[in-house]
Amino acid sequence: MSKRNNKSESFINKFPASVLLMLLFIGSFFITSCDREEFTDSPDAEITFSLDTLRFDTVFTERGTITRFLKVFNPNDKAVRISEIQLENQQSFFRFNADGLPQEEARDIVIWAKDSIYVFVEATIDPDQSVSASPFVIEEKLNFTVNGNTSSVLLEAYGQNANYVPFKEATGNIALLSCNGGTVVWDDPKPYVIFGVLVIDDCTLIIPEGARIHVHGGFARDEDFIYNDGLIFVGANGRLISEGTAADPVSIQGDRLEPGFANQSGQWAGIRLSAGSGPHSFKYTEIKNSIVGIRADSATTLNLEQVSILNTAGPGLLGIHNSITAVNTLIANNGGNSAQLIYGGNHSFHYTTLSNFGNQIEALRIDNFLCYDPPNCDDVRANPMQVSFVNSIIAGSGRDQIQIIDVTQENSGFMNFEFDHTLLRVFQLLRQDRYENFLEDCNNCLNFELFEPVFKSVPDNDYRLDSLSLARAFARPIPNITTIDLQGHPRDSEQPDAGAIEWKPEE
Numbered sequence: 001m002s003k004r005n006n007k008s009e010s011f012i013n014k015f016p017a018s019v020l021l022m023l024l025f026i027g028s029f030f031i032t033s034c035d036r037e038e039f040t041d042s043p044d045a046e047i048t049f050s051l052d053t054l055r056f057d058t059v060f061t062e063r064g065t066i067t068r069f070l071k072v073f074n075p076n077d078k079a080v081r082i083s084e085i086q087l088e089n090q091q092s093f094f095r096f097n098a099d100g101l102p103q104e105e106a107r108d109i110v111i112w113a114k115d116s117i118y119v120f121v122e123a124t125i126d127p128d129q130s131v132s133a134s135p136f137v138i139e140e141k142l143n144f145t146v147n148g149n150t151s152s153v154l155l156e157a158y159g160q161n162a163n164y165v166p167f168k169e170a171t172g173n174i175a176l177l178s179c180n181g182g183t184v185v186w187d188d189p190k191p192y193v194i195f196g197v198l199v200i201d202d203c204t205l206i207i208p209e210g211a212r213i214h215v216h217g218g219f220a221r222d223e224d225f226i227y228n229d230g231l232i233f234v235g236a237n238g239r240l241i242s243e244g245t246a247a248d249p250v251s252i253q254g255d256r257l258e259p260g261f262a263n264q265s266g267q268w269a270g271i272r273l274s275a276g277s278g279p280h281s282f283k284y285t286e287i288k289n290s291i292v293g294i295r296a297d298s299a300t301t302l303n304l305e306q307v308s309i310l311n312t313a314g315p316g317l318l319g320i321h322n323s324i325t326a327v328n329t330l331i332a333n334n335g336g337n338s339a340q341l342i343y344g345g346n347h348s349f350h351y352t353t354l355s356n357f358g359n360q361i362e363a364l365r366i367d368n369f370l371c372y373d374p375p376n377c378d379d380v381r382a383n384p385m386q387v388s389f390v391n392s393i394i395a396g397s398g399r400d401q402i403q404i405i406d407v408t409q410e411n412s413g414f415m416n417f418e419f420d421h422t423l424l425r426v427f428q429l430l431r432q433d434r435y436e437n438f439l440e441d442c443n444n445c446l447n448f449e450l451f452e453p454v455f456k457s458v459p460d461n462d463y464r465l466d467s468l469s470l471a472r473a474f475a476r477p478i479p480n481i482t483t484i485d486l487q488g489h490p491r492d493s494e495q496p497d498a499g500a501i502e503w504k505p506e507e
Contacts, residue, residue, distance in 0.1 A: 246488025
């Protein structure tokens with residue numbers, strides 16, 4: 001026995017170390033491979049999933065959707081073989097990919113012990129669905145069978161027919177809507193989905209009650225630069241009229257409608273009314289989730305009645321040396337100023353709520369100048385500003401919710417403002433020599449503190465008045481101004497509430 005051992009040691013010593021390492025690696029590989037090829041056939045063997053419901057973005061008919069995925073885990077100590085992965089319906093709106101190729105079903109898919117695989121799923125909505133079937137929810141199970149047991153993941157998509165403007169997948173393109181000075185009415189009951197930049201010129205676009213406008217945003221690129229896509233641009237000879245009603249308002253927003261995007265700002269570029277265009281009118285219209293809500297350039301005329309502009313990454317309303325009239329208007333949850341009125345103009349706001357919580361940017365900015373050589377501003381030009389807020393609320397997180405910048409001399413007539421029966425927050429403004437008598441000059445204004453009740457729930461974007469709100473019965477009746485609030489409720493004829501929404505008891 002001793003001799004045999006010595007011979008073995010001598011034999012091993014003759015091999016180079018690199019060869020021995022290679023042999024050890026090969027041996028361990030085969031041992032590992034044998035282990036990995038051991039499958040469990042137990043009916044108790046389970047697979048698990050990264051989620052139990054795979055939800056898709058809103059699927060506009062013919063456009064399909066982005067591909068979504070889920071992970072399938074094998075928590076067992078041995079490999080499992082998925083004998084079949086199959087969609088529940090034979091005529092399915094969904095397709096899946098479990099091993100690199102699109103298919104209706106997959107067989108004998110292996111998941112090694114303590115390992116996982118990806119399954120990719122895509123959805124397309126049948127373009128032949130009738131209008132009465134839209135919107136609709138599509139639900140279907142994706143079934144996985146292991147050792148005779150079936151487990152499922154629910155696939156869910158919310159789909160609807162749509163009009164594509166100018167056409168599907170026009171991202172990054174510019175399309176012109178023109179009608180030789182006539183009128184186009186978007187009165188199809190299906191929603192309108194805008195891709196790229198829509199330019200409305202030599203034409204009046206009327207958006208009737210109940211219309212749903214969705215703008216596909218994101219980034220676009222040309223040869224020189226990258227820019228934000230998804231813009232409604234009204235040219236100098238264009239006009240935009242939105243005619244919603246209390247019972248059937250107009251909605252203008254992005255095309256991401258799943259719950260996680262409901263209040264997400266910056267999804268599309270916004271609405272721009274170019275210089276000299278209009279007059280433009282928006283009634284009972286909600287504009288939300290853009291970068292800028294409405295930008296109205298020089299010499300435009302804009303009328304807002306019962307309008308909400310919500311969840312913008314920049315200013316909600318930007319007016320540049322123009323004329324804006326707003327009644328029962330809510331502008332809230334903005335990354336910039338809720339209302340930014342610059343380079344002068346003539347503006348009138350009644351029963352308006354500006355609410356800019358969550359940052360330190362003022363809800364309202366007023367100025368009378370434009371810098372023609374930013375950032376140095378050596379070339380500054382001024383225009384007269386006339387602005388009034390009556391029966392309104394100007395609120396936010398910062399101690400100053402009004403910023404007034406006058407580049408001309410005091411009492412020059414280039415900065416004229418009025419605040420009447422308005423709830424507001426100012427602090428540093430009062431410490432400027434020019435505005436130290438600001439509150440005395442207000443007609444029955446109330447400078448409130450942050451802890452004092454105003455809205456029902458700012459975190460929930462609920463800008464109805466709290467039952468103890470300081471705005472209740474704070475306003476004054478205004479002859480010839482609508483007696484209906486933003487939500488279509490009547491106002492108290494003798495002691496109305498300030499802001500866009502009249503308080504009413506819970507039903």
